[in-house]
Amino acid sequence: MDCVEVCPVDCFYEGENMLVIHPDECIDCGVCEPECP
Numbered sequence: 001m002d003c004v005e006v007c008p009v010d011c012f013y014e015g016e017n018m019l020v021i022h023p024d025e026c027i028d029c030g031v032c033e034p035e036c037p
Helices: 002-006
Strands: 012-014 019-021
Touching: none
Parallel strands: none
Antiparallel strands: 012 019
């Protein structure tokens, strides 16, 4: 997924049925927002 590729801190993890953003690692930069569905 493009949103995972653009994340500068790699805070995405694969959950059971979806990608999960780790809240302690996310820096709220917003780079993934235009890339994610």
